[in-house]
Amino acid sequence: MARVAPAALLVLVLAGCGGGRSGPTxxxxxxxxxxxxxxxxxxxxxxxxxxxxxxxxxAVRGLLRADDLVVGxxxxxxxxxxxxxxxxxHEVVNDGPLAVTWCPLCRTALAFDRSVRGxxxxxxxxxLLLHANQVLYDRESGSLWSQLAGRAISGRYxxxxxxxxxxAEVSWGxxxxxxxxTLVLSIGHDRYATRFTHxxxxxxxxxxxxxxxxxxxxxxxxxxxxxxxVRGLAGSTLVLGIRIGAVAKxxxxxxxxxxxxxxxxxxxxxxxxxxNARSAAAFERGVRLPATPxxxxxxHAFYPSTRIYAGKSR
Numbered sequence: 649m650a651r652v653a654p655a656a657l658l659v660l661v662l663a664g665c666g667g668g669r670s671g672p673t674x675x676x677x678x679x680x681x682x683x684x685x686x687x688x689x690x691x692x693x694x695x696x697x698x699x700x701x702x703x704x705x706x707a708v709r710g711l712l713r714a715d716d717l718v719v720g721x722x723x724x725x726x727x728x729x730x731x732x733x734x735x736x737x738h739e740v741v742n743d744g745p746l747a748v749t750w751c752p753l754c755r756t757a758l759a760f761d762r763s764v765r766g767x768x769x770x771x772x773x774x775x776l777l778l779h780a781n782q783v784l785y786d787r788e789s790g791s792l793w794s795q796l797a798g799r800a801i802s803g804r805y806x807x808x809x810x811x812x813x814x815x816a817e818v819s820w821g822x823x824x825x826x827x828x829x830t831l832v833l834s835i836g837h838d839r840y841a842t843r844f845t846h847x848x849x850x851x852x853x854x855x856x857x858x859x860x861x862x863x864x865x866x867x868x869x870x871x872x873x874x875x876x877x878v879r880g881l882a883g884s885t886l887v888l889g890i891r892i893g894a895v896a897k898x899x900x901x902x903x904x905x906x907x908x909x910x911x912x913x914x915x916x917x918x919x920x921x922x923x924n925a926r927s928a929a930a931f932e933r934g935v936r937l938p939a940t941p942x943x944x945x946x947x948h949a950f951y952p953s954t955r956i957y958a959g960k961s962r
Contacts, residue, residue: 676790676803685776694773696740702831711844714821719757727827737840751782752863754946761811779949796950812938817927874945883945888928890939896951
């Protein structure tokens with residue numbers, strides 16, 4: 649099992665991210681006995697957004713900078729942007745047919761089709777981690793779902809896979825340039841809006857960096873927490889993780905100097921880096937595929953037999 653960030657750090661990271669209330673749905677742990685999940689906070693302590701509100705770009709002028717990171721998706725024919733700083737306080741947005749999920753500890757942004765066996769599920773944050781990665785639950789059955797595995801690990805839906813959907817992880821300026829009519833997840837109506845209206849950052853008497861970004865200390869030290877080298881990569885290395893069927897592959901971002909062509913599981917891919925967003929994207933015949941930047945420690949924990957791009961391109 650990959651190491652979980654120290655408990656003291658998690659307390660610091662998650663402080664202020666929720667009210668500590670109990671979730672309305674009883675979690676179903678049936679079938680979970682052999683799965684090494686750990687509890688770090690209470691169910692729904694990080695409050696998912698079940699009824700998202702969206703604003704036009706003009707409403708976030710002065711709040712979102714051009715270089716702020718967002719994840720973007722097309723929902724029912726309309727472009728939607730979700731600021732990563734806001735997602736860090738919620739981690740899940742149930743937006744129409746999509747569940748948009750964000751795990752700051754693994755730096756994974758993944759979207760899934762909420763329709764499972766003919767029923768639209770509503771996802772929340774369980775407060776559990778698997779290999780330091782987000783564990784979701786659905787409010788309808790209480791089944792637990794692993795974000796990076798993309799499947800249920802307990803309960804009624806145990807073993808059921810979610811249908812992954814593509815997300816773009818880019819700067820706000822880039823997304824807005826490509827989608828002038830985009831809507832953006834409302835900042836002004838969010839209780840954590842002070843993160844954007846009154847940002848702060850300072851060093852305390854011990855030299856520790858404190859910030860309105862709840863994960864700043866973690867991201868600055870992830871290279872310390874996950875320094876061991878596995879298969880030639882330090883655990884803190886950012887890779888683009890992509891899975892097609894049973895075949896997974898990791899593309900270290902530092903090796904992606906320009907777009908490359910590759911073949912995976914019989915699919916012809918084009919991998920396009922975006923250094924401004926510390927991200928990359930995978931395309932097949934011009935169509936974006938589900939993929940996510942992710943810390944190597946997490947990708948390897950879920951996909952130990954993953955292939956690794958070694959730097960050759962065509």
